[in-house]
Amino acid sequence: MFAYYLNKTLMHIFYKNAALTDYLKSINIQQTSIGFVPTMGALHQGHLSLMERSMLENEITVVSIFVNPTQFNNLEDLAKYPRTLDEDVKKIESLNPKIIIFAPNVEDIYDGKPSSESFDFDGLENQMEGKFRPGHFNGVGTVVQRLFEIVKPTNAYFGEKDFQQLQIIKKMVAKKNMGINVIGCQIFREPNKLAMSSRNELMSPNEKQEASLIYETLLNAKEKFETNSAHAVTDYVQKTFKKNTDFKLEYFQIADEVTLLPCLRKNKNKKYRAFIAVFINKIRLIDTISLN
Template identity: 55%
Template sequence: MTVFSQKKQIETAVDALKGKQLRHGFVPTMGALHQGHLALVKKALTENDKVVVSIFVNPTQFDNKDDLVKYPRTLEDDLALLKTVSKDKILVYAPTVDDVYEGNTVSQSFDFDGLEFEMEGKFRNGHFDGVGTIVKRLFEIVKPQRAYFGEKDYQQLAIIEKLVDKHNIPVKIIGCPIYREPNGLAMSSRNTRLKPHYKKATPFIYKTLKTAKVKFGTKSASKVTEWVENQFAKHELLKLEYFIIADTKTLKPVKRKSEKRAYRAFIAVYADDIRLIDNIALN
C-alpha cells in the first residue's frame, strides 16, 4: 500500500492511473477508521481498479474547537485496517493541513440552495462551508471518477451532490447504506469515546427510530415527533438535541404528508459529551 503525504505525489499517481486507462474511486475520511469506512472502501473496490482513501482531519468543518482537538488520530491503525481489505489496490492520501490549504486555512462560502440551513446547519455554525471547501479541494486533487459517502451523514451526502452539480465537478457521488454495530448504533469514530454505561444505552436511538418509522405509517409527522421527544425526555442518560422528519430532497421538515414524496427521520443525541447522529428512511 502506498501512502502519500503531499498533493503533488498523489496527483502524479492519479495521472499515472489515468494514463493506463485505470478507473479510481475515492473514499474521503477523517481517519479513526472502522468497519463502516471499510464497507465504503470495499464497495469502491468492486466498481474501480484502484481506490484512493484520504485520511485528513479537516479543521474548517469543526465549529467546536475542543471537538477538533479530541478527534482521534490513529494513522498507523488506519493503515493496518486498510491492508486487511487490499494491499495493492488502495492509495492513501494523508496530508498535513498546510499541504491541503497552503497556509490559508479558511472555508469558502457556498450556496447549497438552503440544504445547509436545515438540521445540522442550525446547530453547527459554518460546518457545511467547511465540508464543501475540503471536499471540493480533495476532488480537485484526487480527480476520481466516483466518490463514496455513507448515508449516516445523509445531509452531508445531499450537500455534496449539490456541490458537484452546481460546480460541474465530473465525479459520480455514490451513497452507501448506514453500517451499524451489532446493537444497532450507527458506526462512528466518536463511538470509541463513549463511556461504558453510555455505550450500553445508545441502542435506544436506533430502536426509537425504527418505532418512529412504524408510527409514521399511521400518524402525522408532528405526532411522531412529539412521541420521540417524550421518549427521550424520560431517558436518564441520553439527551435529544433534535428529531426531525424531513423531505429527502429539500431536507425541510414535513408539515403534511404526501404519497408523492420521500421522507426521512433525522436525529441528533448527546450521550454525555459525545454527539451522535442517525437517520432512517420512512417510506
C-alpha cells in the same frame, strides 16, 4: 515519502498533494476509473465497506485520512477527535494493500490558511446540522472540493449516516459541473444497531450499550409515521429522550429526502427521512432512517 512497508507488503501512502497527483498520473491510463473514499480516519467497518465497494467498481481506489478543522465549530470536539493513522493503515492493508492512502496535513490542504469558502447549496445547508453547527457545511464543501480537485475521482463514496452531507455534496458536484458520480452507501451498525461512527470510540461500553436507544427510537418513529402525523411522531421522540436523563436530544426532524425541508403535512408522492442528533454525556451522535 510514499512507500510504506507493512508485513512485507508495499503500500503507497502520500502526504503531499503534488506527490499523489504525480503518482496517479503515472498509473492512470485512459478510461481508468478512480474510486475515492474521503475519511477523517479512526476507521471502522463502515469506512471499510465503502472501500470494498470502490474496489468492486473501480480500477484504482484512493482513501484520504484528514481531520478537517474547518468543519468543526467546537474546538473541544476537534481536539478530542480520534487520530489513529497507524491503526488505520493496518486496517486498510488487511483489506487490500493496493489501496492508495492520502494523509495530508492542514498546511498542505489549505496552503497554510485553514479557512472555508462560502457555498450556496440551495438551502440544503440550512436544515438540521446546519442549524446547530454554523459554518459546518462550508467547511465540508471546502475540503471535499479540494480533495476532489487533487484526486480527480470517477466515483466518490459516502455513508448514508451523514445523509444531509451526502445530499449537499451531490448538490455541489452538480452546481460546479464536476462530473463526479457521488454514491451513497448503507449505514453500518454495531451489534446493538448503533450507527458506526468514529465518535463511538469515545464512549464507555455502558454508554455504547445505552445508545442503542437511538436506533430503537427511530424504528418506533418509522412505525408510528405510517398512521400518525410528523408532529405526533416528533412529540413521541422528544418525550422518549426526556425520560432518559443520560441523553440530551439536540434535534429530531422528519424531512423530505430531496429538499431536506421539514414535513408539515404528509404527501404520498414524497420520500421522507427521519434525522436525529443526540448527546450522551458530551459525545454527539447522529443517525437517520428512511420512513418510506
